[in-house]
Amino acid sequence: MSGVSRVYRQGHTTSHALRGIDLTLPPGSFTAVMGPSGSGKTTLLQCAAGLDKPTTGTVHLGETELTALRERELTKVRRRHLGFVFQHTNLLPSLTVEQNVFLLMRLAGQHPESSGVADILARVGMKGQGECRPSQLSGDQQQRVAIARAIATRPEVLFADEPTGALDTKMAMEVLRLMRTAVDHLGTTVVLATCDPVVSSHADQVLFLSEGVFVDALHAPTPAEVTERMHRTWHLRTSEQLPRQ
Numbered sequence: 132m133s134g135v136s137r138v139y140r141q142g143h144t145t146s147h148a149l150r151g152i153d154l155t156l157p158p159g160s161f162t163a164v165m166g167p168s169g170s171g172k173t174t175l176l177q178c179a180a181g182l183d184k185p186t187t188g189t190v191h192l193g194e195t196e197l198t199a200l201r202e203r204e205l206t207k208v209r210r211r212h213l214g215f216v217f218q219h220t221n222l223l224p225s226l227t228v229e230q231n232v233f234l235l236m237r238l239a240g241q242h243p244e245s246s247g248v249a250d251i252l253a254r255v256g257m258k259g260q261g262e263c264r265p266s267q268l269s270g271d272q273q274q275r276v277a278i279a280r281a282i283a284t285r286p287e288v289l290f291a292d293e294p295t296g297a298l299d300t301k302m303a304m305e306v307l308r309l310m311r312t313a314v315d316h317l318g319t320t321v322v323l324a325t326c327d328p329v330v331s332s333h334a335d336q337v338l339f340l341s342e343g344v345f346v347d348a349l350h351a352p353t354p355a356e357v358t359e360r361m362h363r364t365w366h367l368r369t370s371e372q373l374p375r376q
């Protein structure tokens with residue numbers, strides 16, 4: 132991301148969600164983005180993933196400039212190379228759990244096998260529930276399916292927007308393990324927005340957002356360090372930014 136700004140205009144109010152973001156993430160890196168509500172985490176992920184267009188600035192995925200692509204081409208790139216887990220799950224209600232996973236994998240140009248899908252569902256604690264419809268599942272079960280589905284496509288970059296918010300601690304840790312495995316064994320790049328210091332300490336680096344700009348960074352984070360930096364960041368005004376590390 133280079134010089135990325137995103138301004139929302141609604142009637143007479145203008146909101147600067149992102150202000151001149153410069154960010155380069157190497158392949159196979161695991162990054163957590165933290166910041167208070169309204170700091171721009173979701174907007175950052177959506178702009179990085181080609182789901183939203185920056186008002187100014189450019190976004191590249193490898194050699195491809197996402198911000199220069201037309202919607203059709205962008206959709207193709209997203210399906211083939213990117214994965215998403217949203218704050219609110221978006222499973223297709225008319226399809227079973229298994230069909231939801233299959234569909235996304237096919238859209239990504241893959242030829243999934245039933246056993247592979249069952250295996251990934253088992254890893255998120257959804258063994259034997261492939262025939263269920265999303266409406267038969269609890270919110271946290273739906274989120275686990277959404278996570279399994281995103282990881283199953285083996286995206287080059289996986290964007291996850293507060294994916295563990297609705298999960299209990301044990302399941303959140305399992306999901307983080309899945310993401311870590313994707314990073315370590317498949318070279319997946321993971322970008323995770325979260326408000327939870329324990330969650331973000333699983334990442335290689337934590338970036339702290341405040342009012343649409345990065346104000347701090349932490350490498351090889353521990354929960355205690357993240358918590359301490361978080362409190363510092365949360366009390367910062369953008370006029371008193373810390374230097375980037």
Ligand code: ADP
Pocket residue numbers: 139140141146147148166167168169170171172173174175
């Ligand atoms: P976070 O995910 O950290 O809570 P967001 O990216 O959702 O932050 O929001 C950043 C800012 O942009 C907030 O001030 C929010 O009100 C504003 N914003 C986000 N989405 C929209 C939208 N669709 N229309 C208008 N303002 C928006």
Ligand code: MG
Pocket residue numbers: 172173174292
């Ligand atoms: Mg958000």
